[in-house]
Amino acid sequence: MSVHRATPHDAARLHVSGAARYTDDIPVPAGTLHLAFGLSTIAKGRMTDVDLNAVRAAPGVVAVLEADDLPHDNDVSPSAHDEPLLSAGEICYLGQPVFLVVATSHLAARKAARLGQITYAAETPLLTIDDALAADSRFEDGPRIYIKGDAEAAIAQATHTVTGQIEIGGQEHFYLEGQVALAVPQEGGDMVVHASSQHPTEIQHKVAEALGQPMNSVRVEVRRMGGGFGGKESQGNALCVACAVVAARLGRACKMRYDRDDDMIVTGKRHDFRIAYDVGFDGEGRIAGIIFEQFVRCGWAQDLSLPVADRAMLHADNAYHLQHARITSHRLKTNTQSNTAFRGFGGPQGMVGIERVVDHIAHHLGRDPLEVRRANFYAPADATSAASGDGHQPAQAPPAQDDLATRGAAPKGGGVSTVPATAQTTPYGMEVTDFILHDMVAALETSSDYRARRASVAAWNEANPVLKRGIALTPVKFGISFTLTHLNQAGALVHVYQDGSIHLNHGGTEMGQGLFTKVAQVAAAAFDVPLDHVKITATDTGKVPNTSATAASSGTDLNGMAVKIACDTIKDRIAACIAERYQAASDQVIFTDGHVEVGAERIAFKDAVQLAYMSRVSLSATGFYATPEVTWDRIKGQGRPFYYFAYGAAATEVVIDTLTGENRILRTDILHDCGKSLNPDLDIGQIEGGYVQGAGWLTMEELIWDDTGALKTHAPATYKIPCASDRPEIFNVSLWDGANAAETIYRSKAVGEPPLMLGISAFLALSDAVASCGTDYPNLQAPATAEQILSAVDRVRW
Amino acid sequence: MTIEINNRPYDLPDDARISLLDFMRERLEFFGSKKGCNQGACGACTVLVDGERILSCLALAAQYDGRSVTTIEGVANGDELHPLQALFVEHEGMQCGYCTPGQIMSGIALKSELERGAPSNVSSDLTVAPRLSRDEIKERLSGNLCRCGAHNGIIDAVAAYVGGEEQ
Ligand code: FES
Numbered sequence: 001m002s003v004h005r006a007t008p009h010d011a012a013r014l015h016v017s018g019a020a021r022y023t024d025d026i027p028v029p030a031g032t033l034h035l036a037f038g039l040s041t042i043a044k045g046r047m048t049d050v051d052l053n054a055v056r057a058a059p060g061v062v063a064v065l066e067a068d069d070l071p072h073d074n075d076v077s078p079s080a081h082d083e084p085l086l087s088a089g090e091i092c093y094l095g096q097p098v099f100l101v102v103a104t105s106h107l108a109a110r111k112a113a114r115l116g117q118i119t120y121a122a123e124t125p126l127l128t129i130d131d132a133l134a135a136d137s138r139f140e141d142g143p144r145i146y147i148k149g150d151a152e153a154a155i156a157q158a159t160h161t162v163t164g165q166i167e168i169g170g171q172e173h174f175y176l177e178g179q180v181a182l183a184v185p186q187e188g189g190d191m192v193v194h195a196s197s198q199h200p201t202e203i204q205h206k207v208a209e210a211l212g213q214p215m216n217s218v219r220v221e222v223r224r225m226g227g228g229f230g231g232k233e234s235q236g237n238a239l240c241v242a243c244a245v246v247a248a249r250l251g252r253a254c255k256m257r258y259d260r261d262d263d264m265i266v267t268g269k270r271h272d273f274r275i276a277y278d279v280g281f282d283g284e285g286r287i288a289g290i291i292f293e294q295f296v297r298c299g300w301a302q303d304l305s306l307p308v309a310d311r312a313m314l315h316a317d318n319a320y321h322l323q324h325a326r327i328t329s330h331r332l333k334t335n336t337q338s339n340t341a342f343r344g345f346g347g348p349q350g351m352v353g354i355e356r357v358v359d360h361i362a363h364h365l366g367r368d369p370l371e372v373r374r375a376n377f378y379a380p381a382d383a384t385s386a387a388s389g390d391g392h393q394p395a396q397a398p399p400a401q402d403d404l405a406t407r408g409a410a411p412k413g414g415g416v417s418t419v420p421a422t423a424q425t426t427p428y429g430m431e432v433t434d435f436i437l438h439d440m441v442a443a444l445e446t447s448s449d450y451r452a453r454r455a456s457v458a459a460w461n462e463a464n465p466v467l468k469r470g471i472a473l474t475p476v477k478f479g480i481s482f483t484l485t486h487l488n489q490a491g492a493l494v495h496v497y498q499d500g501s502i503h504l505n506h507g508g509t510e511m512g513q514g515l516f517t518k519v520a521q522v523a524a525a526a527f528d529v530p531l532d533h534v535k536i537t538a539t540d541t542g543k544v545p546n547t548s549a550t551a552a553s554s555g556t557d558l559n560g561m562a563v564k565i566a567c568d569t570i571k572d573r574i575a576a577c578i579a580e581r582y583q584a585a586s587d588q589v590i591f592t593d594g595h596v597e598v599g600a601e602r603i604a605f606k607d608a609v610q611l612a613y614m615s616r617v618s619l620s621a622t623g624f625y626a627t628p629e630v631t632w633d634r635i636k637g638q639g640r641p642f643y644y645f646a647y648g649a650a651a652t653e654v655v656i657d658t659l660t661g662e663n664r665i666l667r668t669d670i671l672h673d674c675g676k677s678l679n680p681d682l683d684i685g686q687i688e689g690g691y692v693q694g695a696g697w698l699t700m701e702e703l704i705w706d707d708t709g710a711l712k713t714h715a716p717a718t719y720k721i722p723c724a725s726d727r728p729e730i731f732n733v734s735l736w737d738g739a740n741a742a743e744t745i746y747r748s749k750a751v752g753e754p755p756l757m758l759g760i761s762a763f764l765a766l767s768d769a770v771a772s773c774g775t776d777y778p779n780l781q782a783p784a785t786a787e788q789i790l791s792a793v794d795r796v797r798w
Numbered sequence: 799m800t801i802e803i804n805n806r807p808y809d810l811p812d813d814a815r816i817s818l819l820d821f822m823r824e825r826l827e828f829f830g831s832k833k834g835c836n837q838g839a840c841g842a843c844t845v846l847v848d849g850e851r852i853l854s855c856l857a858l859a860a861q862y863d864g865r866s867v868t869t870i871e872g873v874a875n876g877d878e879l880h881p882l883q884a885l886f887v888e889h890e891g892m893q894c895g896y897c898t899p900g901q902i903m904s905g906i907a908l909k910s911e912l913e914r915g916a917p918s919n920v921s922s923d924l925t926v927a928p929r930l931s932r933d934e935i936k937e938r939l940s941g942n943l944c945r946c947g948a949h950n951g952i953i954d955a956v957a958a959y960v961g962g963e964e965q
């Protein structure tokens with residue numbers, strides 16, 4: 001079987017040879033034109049005069065477009081139709097595209113884009129969470145609130161209380177391959193778009209809308225991305241639409257690639273949050289009641305902010321059974337980039353909130369935070385009954401609207417599942433039946449030698465006045481499924497050719513996560529043929545339609561299942577044909593080891609395929625999968641939004657220099673749950689990468705805007721992501737060995753996002769190191785840059 | 799005015815302002831070297847000039863008149879991968895692969911830098927040849943960003959190649 005095995009990345013050889021082709025590497029047709037946006041230089045106001053004569057006169061410029069020149073819809077939003085491709089006059093953030101230059105070269109387009117003379121009537125922008133709160137500038141009518149029990153009463157009666165607040169900065173995706181698109185016009189007004197996108201169907205939809213054409217006239221192809229991380233779920237719409245509109249107008253291929261600075265200035269990032277908390281607890285640290293208020297800086301357009309903010313609420317419990325909880329979420333509209341999906345999709349911010357609370361409780365009580373964590377854990381899987389499944393009402397179809405395939409679509413209702421009154425539930429009423437962190441954390445505590453190291457950290461801190469160490473072990477429980485229930489579907493297309501080779505296509509996109517390899521493994525396992533018999537081709541809206549974004553960690557779960565279903569269909573047909581020939585029953589036909597066996601007969605897979613072909617049996621099939629059992633009402637905050645949870649735990653030890661704030665990660669130990677891993681090597685890669693990205697977000701990646709709303713950290717020279725020398729000196733990663741209780745593809749679990757939140761252990765280890773400098777709670781803010789650490793050290797010392 | 803790229807001569811562009819990276823990608827369709835930032839901060843465009851690594855986005859093609867450039871497309875011997883390429887496959891030194899060409903070119907160059915005793919920021923003594931260590935390797939690879947966080951595989955592959963201590 002090809003699954004549960006480490007097989008290298010499907011394109012490894014291409015990558016090391018420089019032959020793996022990305023969108024920017026596609027040889028363009030002769031006469032291809034290049035596009036660049038002219039960007040606003042203020043954050044809020046109106047354009048009163050737009051003089052583009054110098055732009056038009058610049059060398060190489062073929063055309064310049066403004067909002068009025070767009071023939072149809074001027075919109076690239078994945079949700080609320082509130083994101084014009086080009087501003088029609090109103091400026092909502094600094095860096096907003098206001099005109100589009102078409103030129104004979106990339107450089108000519110970019111140079112000309114700088115020559116626009118725009119006069120503005122500027123207004124005072126709302127840049128911060130406080131600005132937006134003061135102006136009551138928000139999305140939705142008011143805050144969303146999820147309530148379980150009576151948090152106020154529980155806090156009032158609790159022996160201990162603490163309150164606090166944490167600011168959590170955003171994060172630039174910094175996909176190494178920037179945003180890029182190529183549109184090539186076809187006969188009859190059709191359009192082919194090559195995109196670097198996690199969501200080809202969304203590109204198809206937005207391009208069709210902009211061209212005033214039905215979706216069937218647009219085909220979108222994505223071979224691979226040089227990283228996505230959520231930043232290519234909706235943020236590529238603008239480039240694809242711009243290219244397609246100009247290509248249709250001028251009849252020439254058009255290409256657009258953001259330069260790195262433009263990429264960082266134009267596109268949205270991870271949402272920055274402020275989370276205020278008020279918690280009551282007993283002497284053991286058991287939480288009696290908790291109130292969270294989450295303030296979310298969404299930026300200027302709605303994009304995917306509502307489901308991001310929802311997911312932050314859905315992870316405000318992380319691994320802890322909260323009896324009485326109230327979670328309020330304010331989705332604030334500001335004059336900054338429109339924040340968007342980023343690996344974890346709000347979950348990480350929600351989780352930082354509760355982990356911070358647990359850390360604060362432990363500090364207040366003078367207890368080991370790990371003990372407080374344990375005291376609050378959900379009960380283990382074996383102590384809970386499996387959900388019966390009855391009582392689930394089917395989800396209602398979302399109200400008709402034209403942008404159904406995105407996470408920005410917002411249904412008003414949804415089913416609510418009923419769970420037994422005695423069940424342990426999340427604050428949103430979902431029963432937790434698969435909780436495995438007791439055992440995982442115990443195993444990691446042992447393998448990382450946590451107890452002894454905690455003691456030696458304390459001894460070190462006693463003896464060393466300048467360099468202080470800290471250690472933290474934190475858990476992750478992450479919900480898997482799109483919270484917009486209808487997106488939990490996928491399709492696949494499988495062909496078996498006469499020579500026994502297999503051609504495979506599915507709706508997922510490859511951005512480095514190894515999805516193509518895993519899905520090929522699934523197909524190879526289904527027929528039990530060697531992996532090299534299977535070829536995966538570029539994601540193509542013409543082959544598999546109506547796909548969901550490759551997001552929410554769902555790529556393998558959904559597409560793997562769809563592929564298996566398609567393969568099973570073809571297998572059944574071949575089996576029926578072989579069974580008839582050998583006068584046996586279909587279920588006696590077995591696909592094994594590159595052969596098909598029936599009774600004593602054993603024929604090569606290829607020969608069986610040929611027999612089927614000669615018998616006029618179809619060797620092509622589609623597969624379709626929809627995740628069962630999920631149902632969710634996002635307004636009520638009730639239901640079962642997730643099919644299952646993925647778990648993990650990390651222990652991180654750090655050292656800080658109390659004179660400079662400089663810090664390093666000394667050692668990281670991770671134990672992560674991938675169910676029965678489809679491909680341990682790929683999964684470990686995702687875990688390592690997720691941890692590094694999560695730790696980077698919370699410790700070094702800092703976004704800074706000036707008072708005018710200009711992003712000052714818009715290049716790698718000013719925005720620091722983790723590099724090779726930041727890698728922990730000791731970095732141990734293991735997989736938790738266990739099958740998924742839910743019926744997923746070969747009982748594996750999704751792994752794209754959950755490991756990012758393992759990085760929270762690095763943040764809390766830094767907090768632990770700071771705490772050793774004095775008696776006050778460090779109240780560390782994220783990212784914990786050297787400056788933050790230094791000022792926290794000062795706070796606890798004086 | 800000619801430049802040799804992967805052992806073949808090419809006429810240099812008339813426009814002296816074109817970068818070596820743009821010259822290779824846009825005029826010659828050598829797409830192996832990537833443009834991650836175009837400002838000398840990510841390493842995705844790393845190539846060798848007479849065996850030394852440079853960032854081709856910061857170099858003008860015209861500067862390299864008469865010199866010999868090696869890109870990722872030029873390191874294999876026909877169908878046989880360069881040893882470091884093979885090690886990247888073996889150690890899974892990639893996820894999205896966008897940084898991979900630059901990582902490999904840096905890895906090849908850093909081996910010769912170490913062999914000739916060039917010190918780095920973490921070398922303890924500037925007067926003697928640096929000791930082979932993972933710290934040296936990590937430091938010398940830190941100009942090649944990898945946003946996917948595939949550093950473990952990358953470092954393992956390069957460590958195996960330069961023959962440094964295995965962890
Ligand atoms: S593209 Fe040259 S260093 Fe980034």
Ligand code: FES
Pocket residue numbers: 176226227512891892893894895896897898943944945946947948
């Ligand atoms: S593998 Fe994606 S940037 Fe390195």
